[in-house]
Amino acid sequence: MKLLLILPLCAVFTLTRQAPSPNPKCACQVNNSEKEFPHDKLRAVERNTTNCNKNITPQKTLEMESLLLGLERRLIQLHKDVSVLEREDDGEMYGVLSLFVIENEMIEIKQLIDKLNSTTRDNRRLTEDTSQELTHLHAEMVEMEKFDTMQVVRGRQVNKRLKSDLKVCKSALNATAAPTVPPQGVCSHGRLxxxxxxxxxxxxxxxxxxxxxxxxxxxxxxxxxxxxxxxxxxxxxxxxxxxxxxxxxxxxxxxxxxxxxxxxxxxxxxxxxxxxxxxxxxxxxxxxxxxxxxxxxxxxxxxxxxxxxxxxxxxxxxxxxxxxxxxxxxxxxxxxxxxxxxxxxxxxxxxxxxxxxxxxxxxxxxxxxxxxxxxxxxxxxxxxxxxxxxxxxxxxxxxxxxxxxxxxxxxxxxxxxxxxxxxxxxxxxxxxxxxxxxxxxxxxxxxxxxxxxxxxxxxxx
Structure with missing residues (x-):
């Protein structure tokens, strides 16, 4: 009987000695099979995109259009003045005043063309540089899309297209004919x-x-x-x-x-x-x-x-x-x-x-x-x-x-x-x-x- 009692007590004593400490420390090792996302590359793309937006502005396009419009107006006026000059031809001598007007107009046209050529060269250089940069940015973004393994970005793009299509459908459904508006103002072309x-x-x-x-x-x-x-x-x-x-x-x-x-x-x-x-x-x-x-x-x-x-x-x-x-x-x-x-x-x-x-x-x-x-x-x-x-x-x-x-x-x-x-x-x-x-x-x-x-x-x- 004594021997049977001693064995359980020994077992209890052994378990007590092997119990964990009151402040256990646990460490886990995680192995990520995915590649590390290139944050530096993304920031570089954002910087280059910002620079492109600063360089390509509506003002640059409008500057060209303004110059072309000015040249068009001047050429029309030159044609009218040359016609006047031709009518003044008496067979031997042209009108001195008309010749002076045309000379001034030709000087102005030359100045306009010089500025147009200079602007065109600057814009062509800017276009070439921007085209190369956009090609590079596109390649970088295609490369980074590979990290979208859960299709989050692609899902957002699909949702955006669906919302756009839904908006078009609603606009077509709710479209109503514009009401007839009586003529306004004191001239024939009516309201703005x-x-x-x-x-x-x-x-x-x-x-x-x-x-x-x-x-x-x-x-x-x-x-x-x-x-x-x-x-x-x-x-x-x-x-x-x-x-x-x-x-x-x-x-x-x-x-x-x-x-x-x-x-x-x-x-x-x-x-x-x-x-x-x-x-x-x-x-x-x-x-x-x-x-x-x-x-x-x-x-x-x-x-x-x-x-x-x-x-x-x-x-x-x-x-x-x-x-x-x-x-x-x-x-x-x-x-x-x-x-x-x-x-x-x-x-x-x-x-x-x-x-x-x-x-x-x-x-x-x-x-x-x-x-x-x-x-x-x-x-x-x-x-x-x-x-x-x-x-x-x-x-x-x-x-x-x-x-x-x-x-x-x-x-x-x-x-x-x-x-x-x-x-x-x-x-x-x-x-x-x-x-x-x-x-x-x-x-x-x-x-x-x-x-x-x-x-x-x-x-x-």
Whole structure:
């Protein structure tokens, strides 16, 4: 009996001695059969892609298109002038004046072609370098797709395609016929339907300088000046200017050759008759603008150099108290916005009586000009980034993003109808549009954007 009792006790003692320690340590060894993902290579691809995006921009394409458009316009004008010269041939001698005009045009065409060739060479070199880089990037991405063993990326691509197809199906299912809209405005082509472009994108001769300003064409040019363009730059603190700069053609403006040059309003700046703010227009050989330190419109005749003044109603806000604004800031000294269309000159402003809402008045020609019919709107001026007129209709824009501006509002002076849901978008080339001018001559919208001159084509119903 004693022997049988001793054996279990020995067994218990042995098990107790072999029990694990109170703080056990466990180590696992994992063998990964997959290759290590090349994170360094992915970061290199991302850097190269970013560099490609910086080098290839819409501005470079538009620069070429602007040069080509300028050359096309100049060649058409040259053909007309040569035809005039041929008619002046009396058998022995050509018209000296016509020969001089053609000589100047040939010089301008040569300058334009030289700039076009230089730009073409730069773009060709950039295209070749980018093409090689894209080929390399494509090969790198194909190689890295092999690490997607669980098909995550491919699954996302399939889902994206399915969502796109579903969206197209829904759009087709919910499509309805557009309602019939009665004719609007005071001219035959009706309401604005869309904005395309840009067609022209150029800095002229002052690349990166003079952020504020305006440019465009004279809707009622003087004889012999039908192809001229004008530009006003705020040369003093982005607020004031004392001259208007003229160009004999679009190609001259693009390559930055000002002929006949500047027409000076006053010798100093700012002072009496100085241009205040960027929202100016040229009409009938006269520049209309906000007079310096006044709630008035000035009319400067480019030929006689005479300035006449139109006083606006009592309570008109001026001196940067009722500016156009974007989401983050307001544009200084944009209290008054001058505009032109098929019928003449207009002025957009606001008064204390209208609680900051837009007011539109027709400017009637005369010496001095007078204020015609006035319309009051329901849109708050500081909720607007710019305005322009077309066919007797006031259009207002607002800032959407760095790349997009929206024409969201219209006021028809014929019917008095307001619309707040136009939804017409402008593709911007830079953040800010400081001035918008409509040219009924060619139905172009001329925008001044952070020192660049940009034009868009307006499409009407």
């Amino acid at each position: 339907r869309n904005v395309t472009g840009p067609r022209v994108y150029t800095a002229g001769e002052y690349a990166g300088s003079y952020s504020y300003g305006a440019w465009g064409r004279d809707p009622r040019p003087q004889p012999g000046k039908e192809s001229w363009y004008w530009r006003v730059m705020m040369t003093s603190s982005n607020k004031y200017a004392n001259y208007v700069r003229l160009y004999s053609s679009l190609s001259a403006l693009i390559i930055g050759v000002s002929n006949p040059g500047n027409v000076e309003i006053s010798s100093s700046n700012p002072t009496t008759n100085t241009i205040q703010g960027p929202n100016n227009v040229l009409y009938g050989g006269a520049l209309y603008y906000n007079c310096y330190n006044q709630d008035s419109v000035c009319r400067f005749n480019l030929t006689t150099k005479a300035v006449s003044t139109l006083k606006l109603p009592k309570g008109t806000r001026y001196n940067s108290k009722a500016n156009f604004c974007n989401l983050d800031e307001c544009y200084p000294f944009t209290d008054l916005d001058l505009a032109t269309d098929e019928s003449g000159v207009w002025v957009v402003y606001t008064t204390t009586q209208d609680f900051g809402n837009l007011v539109l008045s027709k400017v009637e020609e005369g010496q001095p000009p007078t204020l015609g019919q006035t319309w009051r709107t329901s849109v708050y001026k500081q909720g607007v980034s710019n305005t322009f007129m077309a066919c007797g209709i006031l259009y207002a824009t607002r800032f959407v993003s760095v790349e997009v501006e929206e024409i969201f509002y219209s006021f028809d002076t014929t019917t008095g109808r307001e619309r707040f849901n136009l939804g017409i978008f402008i593709n911007k080339m830079s953040r800010n549009i400081l001035a918008l001018n409509y040219s009924p001559v060619d139905k172009m919208l001329h925008a001044y954007c952070d020192s660049y001159m940009v034009s868009y084509k307006l499409l009407f119903l």
